[in-house]
Amino acid sequence: MSALFDRHRGLLEDAVKALSTRGFWSAFPEIPSGKIYGETAKDDGEASFNALLGKSFEIAGHPETGRLGAEMSPWGPALGISYPASDSAALAAASRAAGDIWADASPERRVGVCLEILTRLNRLSFEIANAVMHTTGQAFAMAFQAGGPHAQDRGLEAVATAWVEMTRTPGEVVWEKPQGKAPSIVLQKNWQVVPRGVALVIGCQTFPTWNSYPGLFASLATGNTVIVKPHPGAILPLALTVKVAREVLVEAGLPADVVLLAVDAVGAEITRDLVTHPDIGIIDYTGSSAFGDWVRDNARSAQVFTEEAGVNSIVIAATDDFAGMCANIAFSLSLYSGQMCTAPQDIFIPRDGIVTNEGHKSFDEVAASIGAAVDALLSDPARAAGVCGAIANPATLECIGKARAFGRVVRDSAPLASGRSATPLIVAVDAAGTKAHEEECFGPVAFAVAVDSAEAGIEAAAGLARRKGAITAALYDTDEARIAGAAKAFARSGVNLSINLTGNIFVNQSAAFSDFHVTGGNPAGNASLTDSAFVTNRFRMAMWRRPKAA
Amino acid sequence: MSALFDRHRGLLEDAVKALSTRGFWSAFPEIPSGKIYGETAKDDGEASFNALLGKSFEIAGHPETGRLGAEMSPWGPALGISYPASDSAALAAASRAAGDIWADASPERRVGVCLEILTRLNRLSFEIANAVMHTTGQAFAMAFQAGGPHAQDRGLEAVATAWVEMTRTPGEVVWEKPQGKAPSIVLQKNWQVVPRGVALVIGCQTFPTWNSYPGLFASLATGNTVIVKPHPGAILPLALTVKVAREVLVEAGLPADVVLLAVDAVGAEITRDLVTHPDIGIIDYTGSSAFGDWVRDNARSAQVFTEEAGVNSIVIAATDDFAGMCANIAFSLSLYSGQMCTAPQDIFIPRDGIVTNEGHKSFDEVAASIGAAVDALLSDPARAAGVCGAIANPATLECIGKARAFGRVVRDSAPLASGRSATPLIVAVDAAGTKAHEEECFGPVAFAVAVDSAEAGIEAAAGLARRKGAITAALYDTDEARIAGAAKAFARSGVNLSINLTGNIFVNQSAAFSDFHVTGGNPAGNASLTDSAFVTNRFRMAMWRRPKAA
Structure with a gap:
């Protein structure tokens, strides 16, 4: 057995149990509290982050033919960090060279290593939070939660799922087939997990750890070596992750190159070289649908898992808590300025208005009330910065300008005091006259879309999800028959639906161990975090069988 | 709940248990005995089969724009049966039209229907055995076992695996997240299985039921409708299957078109139309690698599961039962004239011979002894016909002629008294001088391949498996260290290995519920019968969540 496995066995067992019960469970506390993480943890993490700025980031023993790195914080300063860089062939060769030893390590040993990595990453949560904040533009609290404990929980979820699937088949059995009056045929059979080979994880800028950890840890646990290819704008969170992983591997007597970092520069990306490299057996990709198409078309022998773009919708049919609904939607639109893959974009509202606990509300009144709720939420500048964060990619700002022209501006976007920022733009359009809202406008852009009826809104939102992809959908309604119909329609479109959310729970949120x-x-993705399908194709079972010695 | 589910609940529970224990277990008896199947079952089955010959095969309510069917028995006569035929668009439309009701049926109801279909197919085993015999050329005993109970076991295995995966996530949970001193957030969450849509099963001529049932039943159980596309030379076994499935569906109050038959003619196949049809969400394909490549390249949005071609090897390093080894290999080469996807083709033997319990044996002696064992096995004409069966496809005979020229004929192939038949050809070649044996020669062709050493044979066989694909491998050896090394090498190449088989168990055999x-x-296939990966991507879980009413 493995010492690391033994150390973390309780954690694994709890995680495995949570996978099947799917109630609330979390291994890594989401509250950035000194009581949990140590009274000096916040300051220490910030100091550690600051100490990295303007320097060479060292990863012991990592292949290196040069140095790259040009990250700019969306909050202002350049990070000035350079990372070891190498070409795709050298990285693939190093990864493959580490592969046999890692494949031969038992599932227990590999899972022990993964759990130790996650536990150490948890202790680094404040440093990683700063790294995430200054690459993604997330405000600190979100960078801590989403970049730290929530990402770690998603990594753990992948490890636990992989463990369940790897141990589903016994390692060894005796197979005894009766032969009537003749002696039985008795075979000894042995199965082992055979990984696919080298896995590639292609990270995104907005959630460098959260979106990468599931693929990273699912591939690692199942015996594949992993090359982590960060977005050139968000390298540091994954460089810290790779460094920790390599340290744990070496301490466990395993090759550091089981986990490698593939750094590149904007305009000279090596992603295509890696995707098409014949050694790559698995690709986890988070990013645009256009490049996702390319990856799927060009990665012939690799198993590809994607999260791509989509258009998420809210349908407002009726509500018995109009103010609560508007406040809830306002927060969902404002959080990280709509840069979450789960953020809503289209709000379908009947053209003739809706019934609410405050009486009938016209289309314009509903749209305006959501706008007013955004204004109220963001009225305090500190809170506004804490909710909206900054804009990761300057190109996102251009979308705002374009979207203004699509209809009537209900609430305009504006920068905040700090960082490259933009509050939500809300534009009213009519589905009878435009399809502009059917394209993804990434960032703080929402459309209030007038439709014939609540039913038409449900049909439009579900159809859009089916055609263009969607990760989330929300419905506000008081008619149980219509709610049931909507649940069916969104399920058929492969979208998870949140109904009548008010208060401190939002359509954007997805909880590990419960929400897939x-x-x-x-089209918003071909994989689900973390179902069995996310891990089962990362390895194969190979058997030998022989007559059992008497 | 479902009456059919309740009826077969015990069968399902036993099957689910067998999946995880993986000892010997079978639901459907493989012995064609009157005591098991009824004293008149054999005669009744033959009479039912004979009554179908020369007639229109009727499938109630099946889409039909014409009639097709030109099956010829490899044992001689034309079947003269015509089947309802339709084009791909009409079949896809009918399948899709049945989809919503089938998707909405609960997993219990669908699984109940699948289990009832399998149970009825079991009762039809003798009729199906005749249908399999006279389309594939298998001898009756094999046609009964492989075409009947073994295929039904594989179908049941797929249903049980699908059941495990569909019920892994609870249908409904309460999620309660603590909020410190504030009241918890309490959500009700509900999950449902969402199928991909229309599934296509592309059958092969040699094992029309055995190779089709896993995909058929895995797709059905998970809520997909299925279009079954038989090989034009082996329609009847699948036509009977489709007919039974439709009868069960209708009796259960469900649309018959959940299962459809897509008949075509040689030279006017509709396979390409079906593969590229946008409604097809899943494809199960058994057949050549060349067409498999085409399917994978052209089925962009469908999940594709394949079993393709490969080159299976035996490595003879040493043996303590020379006669037993030769007899065992002789049977594996002769069974159904090498037309099994699990049949060995290349027998790697050290050029300097091997150590055996009968003393040293030269390369030539080993090859000749295997040839002599084939002669002995086939010396009785009735037994020879029962072992070899007939040749399904006339093109297979051409391969024999070509292969003769590749080296020195150790044992020549010859026709038997009945049917289009050919006994095994054994050709001696030297790996130092040719690569001819590295290409698949489908049918009764084996190469005795001289190599430098046992280790070189293991390396050659494992490398060939990795490059060209292989479903089985066998090793005869007495050196435990070398056996362990071989086990690792073949596992890395993704091949299941049988070691030192003698007596009544053969490398060709793969037992449901134990052997994947x-x-x-x-390259011999991207899917495994039946692991979790074979079912998990056939459906998705969709959730709705809402605040729980107090």
Whole structure:
């Protein structure tokens, strides 16, 4: 057995149990509290982050033919960090060279290593939070939660799922087939997990750890070596992750190159070289649908898991808590300025208005009230910065300008005091006259879309999800028959639906060990975090059998 | 709940248990005995089969724009049966039209229907055995076993695996997240299985039921409708299957078109139309690698599961039962004239011979002794016909002629008294001088391949498996260290290995509920019968969540 496995056995067992019960469970506390993480943890993490700025980031023993790195914080300063860089062939060769030893390590040993990595990453949560904040533009609290404990929980979820699937078949059995009056045929059979080979994880800028950890840890646990290819704008969170992983591997007597970092520069990306490299057996990709198409078309022998773009919708049919609904939607639109893959974009509202606990509300009143709720939420500048964060990619700002022209501006976007920022733009359009809202406008852009009826809104939102992809959908309604119909329609479109959310729970949120993130059932992605399908194709079972010695 | 589910609940529970224990277990008796199947079952089955010959095969309510069917028995006569035929668009439309009701049926109801279909197919085993015999050329005993109970076991295995995966996530849970001193957030969450849509099963001529049932039943159980596309030379076994399935569906109050038959003619196949049809969400394919490549390249949005071609090897390093080894190999080469996807083709033997319990044997002696064992096995004409069966496809005979020229004929192939038949050809070649044996020669062709050493044979066989694909491998050896090394080498190549088989168990045989058939880890196929990966991507889980009413 493995010492690391033994150390973390309780954690694994709890995680495995949570996978099947799917109630609330979390291994890594989401509250950035000194009581949990140590009274100096926050300051220490910030100091560690600051100490990295303007320097060479060292990863012991990592292949290196040069140095790259040009990250700019969306909050202002350049990070000035350079990372070891190498070409795709050298990285693939190093990864493959580490492969046999890692494949031969038992599932227990590999899972022990993965759990130790996750536990150490948890202790680094404040440093990683700063790294995430200054690459993604997330505000600190979100960078801590989503970049730290929530990402670690998603990694653990992948490890636990992989463990369940790897141990589903016994390692060894005796197979005894009766032969009537003749002696039985008795065979000894032995199965082992055979990994696919080298896995590639292609990270995104907005959630470098959260979106990468599931693929990284699912591939690692199942015996594949992993090359982590960060977005050139968000390298540091994954460089810290790779460094920790390599340290744990070496301490466990395993090759550091089981986990490698593939750094590149904007305009000279090596992603295509890696995707098409014949050694790559698995690709986890988070990013645009256009490049996702390319990856799927060009990665012939690799198993490809994707999270791509989509258009998420809210349908407002009726509500018995109009103010609560508007406040809830306002927060969902504002959080990280709509840069979450789960953020809503289209709000379908009947053209003739809706019934609410405050009486009938016209289309314009509903749209305006959501706008007013955004204004109220963001009225305090500190809170506004804490909710909206900054804009990761300057190109996102251009979308705002374009979207203004699509209809009537209900609430305009504006920068905040700090960082490259933009509050939500809300534009009113009519589905009878435009299809502009059917394209993804990534970032703080929402459309209030007038439709014939609540039913028409449900049909439009579900159809859009099926055609263009969607990760989330929300419905506000008081008619149980219509709610049931909507649940069926969105399920058929492969979208998870949140109904009548008010208060401190939002359509954007997806909880590890309970909510599957993405269903895989529409163009927003072909994989789901973390179902069995996410891990089962990362390895194969190979058997030998022989007559059992008497 | 479902009456059919309740009726077969015990069968399902036993099957689910067998999946995890993986000892010997079978639901459907493989012995064609009157005591098991009824004293008149054999005669009744033959009479039912004979009554179908020369007639229109009727499938109530099946789409039909014409009639097709030109099956010829490899044992002689034309079947003269015509089947309802339709084009791909009409079949896809009918399948899709049945989809919503089938998707909405609960997993219990669908699984109940699948289990009832399998149970009725079991009762039809003698009729199906005749249908399999006279389309594939298998001898009756094999046609009964492989075409009947073994195929039904594989179908049941797929249903049980699908059941495990569909019920892994609870249908409904309460999620309660603590909020410190504030009241918890309490959500009700509900999950449902969402199928991909229309599934296509592309059958082969040699094992029309055995190779089709896993995909058929895995797709059905998970809520997909299925279009079954038989090989034009082996329609009847699948036509009977489709007919039974439709009868069960209708009796259960469900649309018959959940299962459809897509008949075509040689030279006017509709397979390409079906593969590229946008409604097809899943494809199960058994057949050549060349067409498999085409399917994978052209089925962009469908999940594709394949079993393709490969080159299976035996390595003879040493043996303590020379006669037993030769007899065992002789049977494996002769069974159904090498037309099994699990049949060995290349027998690697050290050029300097091997150590045996009968003393040293030269390369030539080993090859000749295997040839002599084939002669002995086939010396009785009735037994020869029962072992070899007939040749399904006339093109297979051409391969024999070509292969003769590749080296020195150790044992020549010859026709038997009945049917289009050919006994095994054994050709001696030297790996130092040719690569002819590295290409698949489908049918009764084996190469005795001289190599430098046992280790070189293991390396050659494992490398060949990795490059060209292989479903089985066998090793005869007495050196435990070398056996362990071989086990590792073949596992890395994704091949299941049988070691030192003698007596009544053969490398060709793969037992449902214990042996995974194909690993998915080399070019012989991307799927494994039946692991979780074979079912998990056939459906998605969709959720709705809402605040729980107090």
